[in-house]
Amino acid sequence: MWKPTQAGATVSVHIDGAPCRVPADSSVASVLLQQRKVIWREGRARTPLCLMGVCYECLVWIDGKQQQGCQVPVAEGMEIETGGEHAG
Known part of the structure; x- marks a missing residue:
């Protein structure tokens, strides 16, 4: 659930x-777009597409669990993996 944050937090x-400071009111998918990160799944480059939970193109590993990045707000200390050892 989204919570209001202080402007600029x-x-x-x-x-x-890699450590990164990001806007507190962002989804994981929007942060990946802002950082120009590519999501790797099944050996192919992916990118968030619909940003409303329908297409699954933003599927990433968040704190060790595979989730849709567009449906998850960022949180302090969150670990986001776009591929690597978890890639398809």
Whole structure:
């Protein structure tokens, strides 16, 4: 569930192991788009497409669990993996 945040608030997350400060009111998918990160699944490059939970193109690993990035708000300390060892 989305919670209102203070304007300009940020959180620290790790994307593919790299630390990154991102807007606190963002979804994981929007952060990946802002950071120009490619999602790797089944050996193919993917990118968030519909941003409303229908297409599954934003499927990533969040804190060790595969989830749709467009449906998950970022949180302090979150670990986001776009492929690597979990890739299809």
